[in-house]
Amino acid sequence: MAKKPLLEFTDRGIYCAKGKFYIDPWKPVDDAVITHAHADHAYMGHKHYLAHHLSREVLLYRLGEINLRTVEYGETVMKNGVSVSLYPAGHVIGSAQIRVEHKGEVWVVSGDYKVENDGISTPFEPVKCHHFISECTFGMPVYQWKPQVQTFNEINNWWRGNLHNGVATVLVGYSLGKAQRILQNLDLFNGKVYTHGVIENTNEALLRNGVLLNPTARITPESSKEEVRKGIILAPPSSVGTPWMRKFQPYSFGYCSGWMAIRGAKRRRAADRGFVLSDHADWDGLISAIDATGCESVYLTHGYTATFSRYLNEIGFDAHEVHTLYGDEEEEEAPSQPPPEGEELNSLKKVSPSGGDLEGAGVL
Structure with missing residues (x-):
């Protein structure tokens, strides 16, 4: 009789039967371990929540008065004889990978992650394991991120040009993660950063x-339009095309997202400028992160799961697709017309993965 896996994929979420808890469940459960506070991973209605302490106040803001316990990275919590600990995912502030161990068997649930240090989130840390549950939002070779310093140079030059041309600058990014990353990496050469209420909250x-x-x-309604237009305005995607944004006309509107790497994505969002800036790992980042775990098998939860799992199997991994409800966070909504799969598959690199400077790091 086959051994029952430590973690299972159910219609409520990722479940640990031995520990009697779920990871990022999307239906109400008694005990939930949360990777991060984005809406597709942190749902209302659970009796008990466990998350990293830097997610505490955002979870309370988004979910209300919940029964929440928070821990530090690397701190171990025992749940019915199962060891649970959190490690940095690098996705947004407070994001975590969940390490689960029982009798020497180790699983890691990545949640969402990126491997580039963004200067505001705790940097991604690979964790050694036997089984790795990974996202692959951008699991196609067309998605290759430039170093973020290049992207912010583009943003700062665009802002300077707008000032020279007498138009306001509106930069759009998701309220948790992208907005703070932008805020901490802008060259604040021209005064204030003004924010939409959702971002400020x-x-x-x-x-x-x-x-x-x-x-x-x-x-606020009392803000001076003239003063606001002298700075830079940070807004969430939900504000695009609304009267709130139109009151700053004339303006130039920029959109920050990994989907800006696709031809036509900027046009579909009616943006003047598209900046390729994502809080998810790109193609190379996914491969290096998975390789660095040393895992025996990898399970792909959301993104280009079919393409990416096929490629991983071709280069020697034991990869599987699984169905979850992750991947609907506001900023990273998939394009209505993704790139042709056949075209992108032609550029798949038939080489063994390399963990690079991630190789050998992490814990078991």
């Missing part, structure tokens, strides 16, 4: 949690 929650952020000013 998120910033205030992070500040209550002890996170240090550059100063911002909330845009």
Whole structure:
């Protein structure tokens, strides 16, 4: 009789029967371990929550008064004889990979992650394991990120050009993760950063949690339009095309997302400029992260799961697709017309993966 796996994929979420807990469940459960506070991973209705302490105030802001326990990275919690610990995922502030161990068997659930140090999130740390449950939002070789310093140079030059041309600058990014990354990496050469209320509420929650952020000013009905237009305006995707944004006309509107790497994505979002900036790993980052775990098998939860699992199997991994409800966070919504799969498959690199400087790191 086959041994029952330590983690299972159920219609409620990823389940540990021995520990009697779920990881990022999307239906109400008694005991939930949460990788991060994005809406597709942190749902309302659970009796008990466990998350990293830097997610605390954002989870309370988003979910209300929940029964929440928080821990530090590397701290171990025992659940019915199963060891649970959290390690940095590098996705957003407070994001974590969940390491689960029982009788020497180790599984890691990545949640969402990126391997580039963004200067605000705790950098990704590979964790040795037997089984790795990974996202692959950008699991196609067309997705190759430039170093973020290049992207921010483009953003700063665009902002300077807008000032020279007498138009306001509106930069759009998701309120948790992208907005703080932008805020901490902008060259604040021309004064204030002004924020939409949703972003400012998120910033205030992070500040209550002890996170240090550059100063911002909330845009209110009393805000001077002339003064706001002299700075840079950070807005969430939900504000695009609304009267709130139109009141700053004339403006130039930029959109920050990994989907900006696709031809036509900027046009579909009606943006003047598209900046390729994602809080998810690109093609090379996914491969290096998976390789660095030393895992025997990998399970892909969301993204280009069919293409990416096929490629991983071709280069020697034991890869599987699984069905989950992850991947619907506002900023990284998949394009309505993804690139032709056949075209992108032609550029798949038939080489063995290399962990690079990730190789050998992490814990078992």
